[in-house]
Amino acid sequence: MLTLQGLEKRFGALAALSGIDLEVPAGEILGIIGPNGSGKTTLLNAVTGVYPPSAGRIAFGGADITGWKGHRIARLGLARTFQNIRLFPTMTVFQNVWAAQHARTPGGLLGLLRSRPRPGGGDTRRVEAALEQVGLLASREVLARHLPLPARRRLEIARALVVDARLVLLDEPAGGMTPAETADMARVIREVVAPGRTCVVIEHKMALITGVCTRLCVLDFGRKIAEGHPDEVLDRAEVREVYLGGVDASDA
Amino acid sequence: MDDYVITVLSNIGMISFVALSAYLLLLTGVISFGQQAYFGLGAYAAGAATAMLLLPIWAGILIGACVAGLMAALVGALTLRLRGLYFSISTLAFAEMVRLVLLIVEVQVEVDGELVGPAGAEGFHDIRWMFERDISLGEFMLLIYALLALVLVALLLIERSRLGSIFRMLGSDDLLADMQGLNVVGYRVLAAGLAGVLAGIGGALYAHFTTYVEPQFFNVMLGVHALAYGLIGGLGTAFGPLIGVAIDVGFLEAVRFIQGYRMIVFGGLVALLLIFMPRGLLDEERVHRLKARFRRRGDAHAAGS
Amino acid sequence: MIDFVQNTVDGIMFGSSYALLAIGFTIVFGVLRRINLAFGASIMLGAYAGTWLHVHYQVNVLVVALTTLVCTVLAGIYVERLCFRAIRRDAALASMVSSFVIWMQLEEAAVHLLPERTYAFPSFFVAGSFELGPFLFRGEQTTMLVLAALMVGALHLLLRHTRFGLALRAVSESPRAAAYMGIDTAWVMLCAFALVSLVGGVAGFAILATDEQITPFFGLWATFKGLIAMMLGGMGSLPGAVLGGLLLGVIEAHAQWYLGNEYKDLSAYLLLFAMLVLRPGGILGQRIHGREALAFRRV
Structure with missing residues (x-):
């Protein structure tokens, strides 16, 4: 589904990513862990076209998307969430999800001039279904900026659901959440996002990683230092050293 | 209505077009200091169409709108890749370029034994469509407001459409919009x-209302005002810039003791609004609340009857 | 060929005043990452205050100079408080818009002070013209060039070799890190505004004393020339501002000579526009990749 070959990203003299090779087969939930500044978010940004990679190739679903702009990549069926949550704050919950949907399929000039979805119409039903899945249907008319944090993260996920993305990239989906909220998020990822989709999850919280991921990849200083089954990877000495060294794993 | 009132009202109407123009760009998250350039280009193009080519007024307005629109799209294609700050400066540079070019351009043709056309710094005189048809100021004012109403309805419809939603996405967070496929x-x-x-x-309307245009009118002062109207009135709805125009031309013009100090009051007002209400009086959140209130009242009404 | 060299020399002379104006923009941009469009208008208000004293009380030229400087600095501080301090740091565009409307406000205040089209501005320079081979050097312009060179030198020393300069550079690198290290960033920013207003006041006074007259177009003129010169040279770079100012002067001098007076300003705007489209970072600025800069700012 997603293939990275020798991916490299430099900012001036700083190499944020170097020589990353990664293969994400369809249907997998890949976790990416690593200390702060190890290049996790840079990897996500390079894949989603926020900036072009400095070297290497990225392929998604058989197409070489190296150097493509974000909106073209998104239209191939890729959706993401953001570490610091990006929503359209002055739009309602419903409008946020609807916007994600029609942005993907504008449908020509006439499509652009089509009015808001009518109650009971096809668009409305799709948006409502996505909101239902993440448990936000009741707050559909609330402005996104007024939502509490866990609900905002779920709204970002609803956005990925409504466009039926093939690949979903989650950047710290449980960031800033309590253990109970984290467990709830793990359930949403397992039961709602994962079925029928490929996922890449960046996370610090071991509770979430071990709870949902089928494979794990560890980054340190922009390099991949380990990859494999979660239990096996977390057991390795070098991983424990760079990542878990001395810190309580459960809330690092 | 006497001619003074008609002139003030007509000015409000004509300025509203530039205000809506700057507002449309503000909506998509870019700030233009240079919409006066397209106002000027429209005025010259429409004036040339009716006074030099002797076309009817509707053709003049159409030509003015098309020339300005195409030019704006062309310039936009060159400059909208730039980051916000750079784009804004480029609009300012382009507007001044247009003004200086209009100060140089001299193209005159003979119509009925008289030379008509842009004459550099002297401006473009004798756009006399109104006199020739014997149309009064009042009648022309009606034309202005009819067109303004048309444009406003179109904008409100766009606001309700996917396109309007897309514009707001760009204005709210362009990186997120990009990530969602726009x-x-x-x-x-x-x-x-x-x-x-x-x-x-x-x-185009301005050229025919005043019967002459000169490049000096399309200076940065017009650009500041056009931009400020949206910021005063609010970016939540297309009525926002019109409220801004009404406050400035209507209120500040009417209050005697402000006269002569208008720019001082106006400038201070906008600067304070930028601090306390950065998206104007009717911003998105207030519009949302107003709409919700109307909807509730509507529901209660329906339930009651 | 002689014409070409003479034009270039004239351009450099005149460009030195553009360089001083550009320094005002570049220091503010370097420290705050914002553009102060009211810069020219604050200089204009200061100069109008000086002229007002001159017109009504026939004061000495030194008093005019002092008043111009003091009032420019006061206007600069007013702009900093209203358009920069009070507006959130990430709202660079709001600051620019705010300074844009305050530009108009200051301009109108100045015009209220002196409502006529032109006023005589006291002349200061007494140096005569001199010839060097076939080339003519006008005395007051040469003085301007020397003055500009002295001020750039002084600024360089100030920025590189004083505690204040260090604080200023620290804030421009990273305001947050500077604040953690105990630097009062708000105070530094205020000082930066006072400093550039001082530079601008000196530049404004020197320019007006050369012209020997002042008009209400001075604010617009100063803002645009400084802005264009900064953007040509590279935003936030001191050598860039100097280079941009001199370049702008030279190009305008040639445009005026070969194409005519009305093309002088046009060539400057055209240059700015072309520069923005082709290389928005300026000659000495680093090339800015829009998408990367955007991402760095927000992701």
Whole structure:
């Protein structure tokens, strides 16, 4: 589904990513862990076209998307969430999800001039279904900026659901959440996002990683230092050293 | 109504077009200091159409709108890739370029034994469509407001459409819009073209209302005002810039003791609003609350009857 | 060929005043990452205050100079408080818009002070013209060039070799890190505004004393020339501002000579526009990749 070959990203003299090779087969939930500044978010940004990679190739679903702009990549069926949550704050919950949907399929000039979805119409039903899945249907008319944090993260996920993305990239989906909220998020990822989709999850919280991921990849200083089954990877000495060294794993 | 009142009202109407033009771009998250350029281009193009080519007024307005719109889209295609700050400066540079070019351009043709056309710094005189048809100021004012109403309805319809939603996405967070599959630059060029059309219509009307135009009128002062109207009135709805125009031309013009100090009051007002209400009086959140209130009242009404 | 060299020399002379104006923009941009469009208008208000004293009380030229400087600095501080301090740091565009409307406000205040089209501005320079081979050097312009060179030198020393300069550079690198290290960033920013207003006041006074007259177009003129010169040279770079100012002067001098007076300003705007489209970072600025800069700012 997603293939990275020798991916490299430099900012001036700083190499944020170097020589990353990664293969994400369809249907997998890949976790990416690593200390702060190890290049996790840079990897996500390079894949989603926020900036072009400095070297290497990225392929998604058989197409070489190296150097493509974000909106073209998104239209191939890729959706993401953001570490610091990006929503359209002055739009309602419903409008946020609807916007994600029609942005993907504008449908020509006439499509652009089509009015808001009518109650009971096809668009409305799709948006409502996505909101239902993440448990936000009741707050559909609330402005996104007024939502509490866990609900905002779920709204970002609803956005990925409504466009039926093939690949979903989650950047710290449980960031800033309590253990109970984290467990709830793990359930949403397992039961709602994962079925029928490929996922890449960046996370610090071991509770979430071990709870949902089928494979794990560890980054340190922009390099991949380990990859494999979660239990096996977390057991390795070098991983424990760079990542878990001395810190309580459960809330690092 | 005496001629003074008609002139003030007509000015409000014509300025509203530039205000809406700047507002449309603000909606998509870019700030233009240079919409006066398209107002000027529209005025000159429309004036040339009726006074030099002797075309009817509707053709003049159409030509003015098209020239301004195409130019705006072209310039937008060149500059909308730039970051916000750079784009704003480029609009300022382009507007001054247009003004200076109009100060140089001299193209005159003979019509009925008289030379008509842009004459450099002297301006473009004798756009006499109104006199020749014996049309009164009042009648022309009706034309202005009819067109303004048309444009406003179109904008409100766009606001309700997917396109309006897309414009707001760009204005709210362009990186997120890009990540969701929107061609940010493309849609902004579209918005710039539409904004150019709006300013062009305003300019076309202005040229025929005053019967002459000169480059000095399209200076940065007009650009500041156009931009400020949206910021005063609010970016939540297309009525926002019109409220801004009404406050400035209507209120500040009417209050005696402010006269002569208008720019001081106006400038201070905008600067304070930028601090306390950065998206104007009717911003998105207030519009949302107003709409919700109307909807509730509507529901209660329906339930009661 | 002689014409070409003479034009270039004239351009450099005149460009030195543009360089001083550009320094005002570049220091503010370097420290705050914002553009102060009211810069020219604050200089204009200061100069109008000086002229007002001159017109009504026939004061000495030194008093005019002092008043111009003091009032420019006061206007600069007013702009900093209203358009920069009070507006959130990430709202660079709001600051620019705010300074844009305050530009108009200051301009109108100045015009209220002196409502006529032109006023005589006291002349200061007494140096005569001199010839060097076939080339003519006008005395007051040469003085301007020397003055500009002295001020750039002084600024360089100030920025590189004083505690204040260090604080200023620290804030421009990273305001947050500077604040953690105990630097009062708000105070530094205020000082930066006072400093550039001082530079601008000196530049404004020197320019006006050369012209021997002042008009209400001075604010617009100063803002645009400084802005264009900064953007040509590279935003936030001191050598860039100097280079941009001199370049702008030279190009305008040639445009005026070969194309005519009305093309002088046009060529400057055209240059700015072309520069923005082709290389928005300026000659000495680093090339800015829009998408990367955007991402760095927000992701």
